[in-house]
Amino acid sequence: MPQKNKKTTIAKHRPIAKKNRVIKKPTIKKSGSDSKKTTLSTPVKDDGTKTASIKNMFSALRGMKDILPVDERFWRTLYHGAEDIATAYNFHFIETPILEHANVFIRSIGKGTDVIDKEMYVFEDRDGMKIALRPEGTAGIVRAYISHGFQTQPQPVKVWYYESMFRHDRPQAGRYRQFHQFGCESFGIRDAVIDAELISVAYHFINDLGIDIQVKMNSIGTVEDRQKYIVELVTYLRQKRSYLCEDCKRRINKNPLRTFDCKQEQCQQVKAEAPQIIDWLSEDSKKFFMKVLEYLDELEIPYILDTTLVRGLNYYTDTVFEIYEEDENGSQSALGGGGRYDLLVEQLGGLDTPGSGFSIGLERVVSVMKRREQASGKLVGVDPYSSIYFAQLGEQGRRRGLLLIERLRLNGLVVHHNFGKSSLRVQLESANKFGATHTVILGQKEVQDGTIIIRDMESGIQETIDQKKLVHELSKLSQ
RNA sequence: GUGGCCUUGGUAUAAUGGUUAUUACUCCGGGUUGUGGUCCCGGUAAUACGGGUUCAAUUCCCGUAGGCCACCCCA
Numbered sequence A: 001m002p003q004k005n006k007k008t009t010i011a012k013h014r015p016i017a018k019k020n021r022v023i024k025k026p027t028i029k030k031s032g033s034d035s036k037k038t039t040l041s042t043p044v045k046d047d048g049t050k051t052a053s054i055k056n057m058f059s060a061l062r063g064m065k066d067i068l069p070v071d072e073r074f075w076r077t078l079y080h081g082a083e084d085i086a087t088a089y090n091f092h093f094i095e096t097p098i099l100e101h102a103n104v105f106i107r108s109i110g111k112g113t114d115v116i117d118k119e120m121y122v123f124e125d126r127d128g129m130k131i132a133l134r135p136e137g138t139a140g141i142v143r144a145y146i147s148h149g150f151q152t153q154p155q156p157v158k159v160w161y162y163e164s165m166f167r168h169d170r171p172q173a174g175r176y177r178q179f180h181q182f183g184c185e186s187f188g189i190r191d192a193v194i195d196a197e198l199i200s201v202a203y204h205f206i207n208d209l210g211i212d213i214q215v216k217m218n219s220i221g222t223v224e225d226r227q228k229y230i231v232e233l234v235t236y237l238r239q240k241r242s243y244l245c246e247d248c249k250r251r252i253n254k255n256p257l258r259t260f261d262c263k264q265e266q267c268q269q270v271k272a273e274a275p276q277i278i279d280w281l282s283e284d285s286k287k288f289f290m291k292v293l294e295y296l297d298e299l300e301i302p303y304i305l306d307t308t309l310v311r312g313l314n315y316y317t318d319t320v321f322e323i324y325e326e327d328e329n330g331s332q333s334a335l336g337g338g339g340r341y342d343l344l345v346e347q348l349g350g351l352d353t354p355g356s357g358f359s360i361g362l363e364r365v366v367s368v369m370k371r372r373e374q375a376s377g378k379l380v381g382v383d384p385y386s387s388i389y390f391a392q393l394g395e396q397g398r399r400r401g402l403l404l405i406e407r408l409r410l411n412g413l414v415v416h417h418n419f420g421k422s423s424l425r426v427q428l429e430s431a432n433k434f435g436a437t438h439t440v441i442l443g444q445k446e447v448q449d450g451t452i453i454i455r456d457m458e459s460g461i462q463e464t465i466d467q468k469k470l471v472h473e474l475s476k477l478s479q
Numbered sequence B: 001g002u003g004g005c006c007u008u009g010g011u012a013u014a015a016u017g018g019u020u021a022u023u024a025c026u027c028c029g030g031g032u033u034g035u036g037g038u039c040c041c042g043g044u045a046a047u048a049c050g051g052g053u054u055c056a057a058u059u060c061c062c063g064u065a066g067g068c069c070a071c072c073c074c075a
Helices: A018-030 A033-040 A069-088 A102-109 A114-119 A138-147 A192-207 A223-239 A246-254 A256-261 A265-272 A283-299 A362-376 A394-410 A424-433 A444-449 A467-477
Strands: A099-101 A122-124 A130-133 A157-166 A178-187 A213-219 A303-305 A317-325 A334-340 A355-361 A388-392 A438-442 A451-456 A462-466
Touching: A069 A157, A069 A178, A069 A192, A069 A362, A099 A102, A099 A138, A102 A114, A102 A130, A102 A138, A138 A157, A138 A178, A138 A355, A178 A192, A178 A362, A192 A213, A192 A283, A192 A317, A192 A334, A192 A355, A213 A283, A223 A246, A223 A256, A246 A256, A256 A265, A283 A303, A283 A317, A317 A355, A334 A362, A355 A362, A388 A394, A388 A424, A394 A438, A394 A444, A394 A467, A424 A438, A438 A444, A438 A467, A444 A451, A451 A467, A462 A467
Parallel strands: A213 A303, A388 A438
Antiparallel strands: A099 A130, A122 A130, A157 A178, A178 A355, A213 A317, A317 A334, A334 A355, A438 A451, A451 A462
16 A cells, blocks of 8 residues: 555645645544545545535536636627627617526427537426526527517517527537527517618627628528428438438438538539529518628628528528638638527417527637737727726725725726735835826825825826815826 | 547646656735835745556556547537
8 A cells, every 4th residue: 555645635625725724734634534535536426416526616617617807808898899789779688597497498499409409408496397507598588578578569679688508518619518698689570671680780799899700691491491492402412322421421311401511522512513492492581581681782791692501490480690700711610690580489489470680609709809819919908997006005095095086986087906905015016017107195194184196107206286186187197 | 429639836837656846927925114117035836536557656557527629519
């Protein structure tokens, strides 16, 4: 047996030990290190379920990610961008619960989709109710539309959301088990202009960030159109079966529309001559689609027709689209997508109500923003904070300081400060670290005199002014 | 879900089958009283987890977890 004590004592696990280390150590030794050892290690099963070891608890669950202050500028830029554009187009904020009856999603997204069959978090709650973490936004909003009788409001009813979604997929860059989507939905009117408006919002939301994107457009028509088309496609693919790769042979039965995604050369050739869904659309659907495209032309939104585009959710009818980053290197992933779903509301138990919407994956947008930031060397987003630092000295300085900070806030002025620090030296150091242009200094003496010092951080020149003039002086500086 | 590569303090790294595991940055404290950007000193902090081989493993082997990449799919 190794006599080396394996170091696996509690003291080694920093989060627990830390300060108490010295004091607690003896106690632990007394209480027998064997038991401690077992509790600390082994992330093993216990009647089938897995339990995290103490150490594992300090890393996030697989596929889950902390959004940290270092990325604040990206996330705040996105949130404000979403809020601004949605508001400008008269969409109204909505937030539905993270948890819904599993059926809300199953009945709308549809069995047979990966999202439902393989990725949705479904479980029973303590009442034995089968519930699910939302894997996408539309279904829950449709449910809300129905249950709150939105059909009695002026149509179209337009809403936007900014929420977390959950899918138990295998994590990869840009693919998480919890991710955020910004999306818009428009209910109650079947008109191509509605679709064009949504695409325009989605397009400009991303394009405003300076990201070049490409909109892929397609129409999958009505359910009947699609059925007829799929029959045709399968027939065709079966004829050419011997030319296809193994994967595609498999797809013929499982998901014929997906054969178009294959990158194998021989398959590509087969597909080039395959029947296209556009040719199988009903007159109405065809006209509708043409109309959408005309609007996009008018809006000067660049798009490409992609007759192979199908979406992973079953509720779409007619218009479907996806937004890709315009990037030459092959493996690109969609930043967002959407489409029309004229049957969905009724399908979930509401009145016959057309609808259309989109959603955008924010983690993916952030990763593009980061890449662009690195390439250009230009920081993304606006620093929402002030360039003025407020330093305080002594008990009186603190008290008076807090008061002044509140007074500044009421005048629309924001200052950096750190009242946890007491030495002026340290405060100036941090003022310097975040690049303050000026530091306001308030010590005992100033409190007594009713004055305050403003220090120019670059030149080091200081000016003592009357506290009453502080708001005025700082307003000048922050212009 | 399938396959490949990877895993040393908060971050980035060095090294080794054998006494206190390197360095830098960050963070905390100090260089005498209320003045930063340089400098100096000190401190906190790591071999993902579990098992095996071995007298001895952070180092070799296996398993697990996690990350990345490709497939699948999509956001």
